[in-house]
Amino acid sequence: xxxxxxxxxxxxxxxxxxxxxxxxQNLGHDTMYWYKQDxxxxxxxxxxxxxxxxxxxETVPNxxxxxxxxxxxxxLHINSLELGDSAVYFCASSQDPxxxxxxxxxPGTRLLVL
Amino acid sequence: xxxxxxxxxxxxxxxxENATMNCSYKTSINNLQWYRQNSGRGLVHLxxxxxxxxxxxxxxxxxxxxxxxKSSSLLITASRAADTASYFCATPFGGNQFYFGxxxxxxxxx
Numbered sequence: 001x002x003x004x005x006x007x008x009x010x011x012x013x014x015x016x017x018x019x020x021x022x023x024x025q026n027l028g029h030d031t032m033y034w035y036k037q038d039x040x041x042x043x044x045x046x047x048x049x050x051x052x053x054x055x056x057x058e059t060v061p062n063x064x065x066x067x068x069x070x071x072x073x074x075x076l077h078i079n080s081l082e083l084g085d086s087a088v089y090f091c092a093s094s095q096d097p098x099x100x101x102x103x104x105x106x107p108g109t110r111l112l113v114l
Numbered sequence: 115x116x117x118x119x120x121x122x123x124x125x126x127x128x129x130x131e132n133a134t135m136n137c138s139y140k141t142s143i144n145n146l147q148w149y150r151q152n153s154g155r156g157l158v159h160l161x162x163x164x165x166x167x168x169x170x171x172x173x174x175x176x177x178x179x180x181x182x183x184k185s186s187s188l189l190i191t192a193s194r195a196a197d198t199a200s201y202f203c204a205t206p207f208g209g210n211q212f213y214f215g216x217x218x219x220x221x222x223x224x
Binding site for chain 1: 147149151154155156157158159162200202204211212213214216217219
């Protein structure tokens with residue numbers, strides 16, 4: 001009965017590879033998010049997405065792209081991985097972001113680029 | 115940047131003591147939220163305080179908000195070892211985004 005789940009939990013890959021991280025929420029929320037947490041625990045939003053609008057943080061390289069097959073899923077695809085992409089990536093969801101309410105986070109995916 | 119900042123960055127206390135951490139932010143907000151992150155886990159929502167509220171309680175948690183100073187504090191009373199975690203404040207921005215602070219790492223020594 002996990003609310004927000006992510007796979008894989010750990011991802012180790014070589015520089016230059018393309019990888020995807022999957023996220024699913026069973027809360028019926030309309031909006032999902034991707035965050036990147038660096039080694040200093042700084043948490044930065046990358047994308048917010050609902051079925052009407054994708055908002056991209058302007059600092060996110062275009063090698064990163066969110067893909068949403070349906071309202072319950074928001075996957076993160078990363079092309080040409082770089083060493084600096086190593087971080088923990090969190091998926092989150094919320095019911096109605098216009099009301100600026102609580103976000104529910106997944107357990108995170110720990111990405112290590114070698 | 116509308117990023118919040120927590121203070122202190124790290125805090126170590128004995129079990130049973132109270133822990134206070136602070137958050138400062140830069141712009142007007144409708145609400146401010148506190149989250150906890152246990153080691154190796156995702157963030158968990160603790161409490162939300164709205165801009166028209168000055169104080170809010172939830173169990174052993176007490177949150178205050180001073181919009182004139184653009185600051186908030188989180189007090190954990192009678193701390194337990196299980197409270198060991200990082201604590202983040204978050205402020206909404208643009209209706210569908212949140213800015214998180216840099217976090218306070220709390221260690222409660224049994």
